[in-house]
Amino acid sequence: MGAENAVDESMDVDILPSTSGYRNIKDKEKDKRSVHLPWIEKYRPQVFSDIVGNEDTISRLAVFSQHGNCPNIIITGPPGVGKTTTILCLAHVLLGPAFKESVLELNASNDRGIDVVRNKIKMFAQKRVNLPKGKHKIIILDEADSMTDGAQQALRRTMEIYSNTTRFALACNNSEKIIEPIQSRCAMLRYGKLTDAQVLAKILEICKKENVSYTDDGLEAIVFTAQGDMRQALNNLQSTHNGFGHVNSENVFKVCDEPHPLLIKEMLEFCTQGNISKAYGIIEHLWKMGYSAEDLISNIFRVCKNLPIEETLKLDFIKEIGITHLGMVDGINSLLQINSLLARLCQRALQS
Numbered sequence: 001m002g003a004e005n006a007v008d009e010s011m012d013v014d015i016l017p018s019t020s021g022y023r024n025i026k027d028k029e030k031d032k033r034s035v036h037l038p039w040i041e042k043y044r045p046q047v048f049s050d051i052v053g054n055e056d057t058i059s060r061l062a063v064f065s066q067h068g069n070c071p072n073i074i075i076t077g078p079p080g081v082g083k084t085t086t087i088l089c090l091a092h093v094l095l096g097p098a099f100k101e102s103v104l105e106l107n108a109s110n111d112r113g114i115d116v117v118r119n120k121i122k123m124f125a126q127k128r129v130n131l132p133k134g135k136h137k138i139i140i141l142d143e144a145d146s147m148t149d150g151a152q153q154a155l156r157r158t159m160e161i162y163s164n165t166t167r168f169a170l171a172c173n174n175s176e177k178i179i180e181p182i183q184s185r186c187a188m189l190r191y192g193k194l195t196d197a198q199v200l201a202k203i204l205e206i207c208k209k210e211n212v213s214y215t216d217d218g219l220e221a222i223v224f225t226a227q228g229d230m231r232q233a234l235n236n237l238q239s240t241h242n243g244f245g246h247v248n249s250e251n252v253f254k255v256c257d258e259p260h261p262l263l264i265k266e267m268l269e270f271c272t273q274g275n276i277s278k279a280y281g282i283i284e285h286l287w288k289m290g291y292s293a294e295d296l297i298s299n300i301f302r303v304c305k306n307l308p309i310e311e312t313l314k315l316d317f318i319k320e321i322g323i324t325h326l327g328m329v330d331g332i333n334s335l336l337q338i339n340s341l342l343a344r345l346c347q348r349a350l351q352s
């Protein structure tokens with residue numbers, strides 16, 4: 001049992017970045033292994049203070065974790081902003097060394113039908129674990145929006161009956177998929193996308209630690225493609241670094257397989273001059289490179305948002321882009337549709 005724990009502990013520590021200057025042989029061995037870890041795991045925050053963004057919510061959780069009496073919680077928000085990370089930090093801070101025996105973690109890769117709620121979750125809730133006064137066992141239900149309604153219904157009473165010994169922590173992308181009665185039993189914490197500055201600060205820090213060679217426009221491109229998703233930012237940074245050895249915007253857009261925003265910007269500028277044939281030339285080139293209509297339209301929108309043009313014209317542009325996007329979601333996604341968008345943009349620009 002002791003030996004088993006030792007192995008597990010060393011595996012846990014393995015994903016921690018080294019924080020002290022002191023390095024022994026064991027550390028070096030771990031470093032060798034951690035070379036092959038994806039950076040999203042290598043740099044997964046272990047304490048609340050390392051989690052970027054959503055400060056209000058995280059500071060509230062930090063207070064809960066100090067007092068020990070945490071309510072049932074649901075963290076909801078877009079992918080890659082730190083929901084799972086936060087729950088794991090909370091459980092580690094609350095339970096410390098007792099984490100292993102007093103936390104049950106289930107995510108979408110586990111079967112979580114009604115039987116699992118009736119058996120596994122209930123069994124765990126009934127299990128006796130010696131914890132200090134005021135601490136509770138924690139059941140983590142990650143990606144809870146993929147649980148069936150039946151399983152969620154079965155959870156309702158379980159949550160109440162075992163409330164003196166067990167707490168639930170749920171994470172999901174879409175809070176509408178969590179049934180009302182479960183929502184009413186939990187404190188709902190909403191996470192928003194991270195800001196560009198927050199993503200940039202984190203990737204700069206990692207570039208320094210990993211000795212990544214980069215240019216400013218390369219990091220800007222990473223932030224642009226990540227759209228507030230820290231996981232995507234780290235993955236794209238690592239892929240570009242591994243694939244090309246140098247992070248500049250060209251390489252980033254090759255790795256992320258997105259149309260280069262400078263081309264899109266140029267295209268929109270031709271539209272503002274009413275020059276449809278040149279604008280169409282660029283779109284046709286991108287289309288031939290194999291980008292889908294959805295790729296193009298979402299990129300056109302993101303570039304248009306920051307385009308230095310008159311505000312009323314920009315609003316008109318965004319409206320037209322929105323209407324075209326609506327059509328594409330309905331399945332009308334031909335090159336002709338994008339061409340018609342360009343024609344309307346040119347028309348708007350000439351009218352203004």
Ligand SMILES: Nc1ncnc2c1ncn2[C@@H]1O[C@H](COP(=O)(O)OP(=O)(O)OP(=O)(O)O)[C@@H](O)[C@H]1O
Binds near residue numbers: 052083173
């Ligand atoms: N706020 C953050 N601060 C620092 N790193 C972050 C943050 N959010 C995400 N990350 C990085 O991204 C990785 C994935 O984050 P996490 O698993 O918490 O995302 P999630 O919000 O649970 O996403 P999903 O909805 O897809 O499950 C982490 O391992 C970490 O490296």
Ligand SMILES: [Mg+2]
Binds near residue numbers: 084085143171
């Ligand atoms: Mg998650």
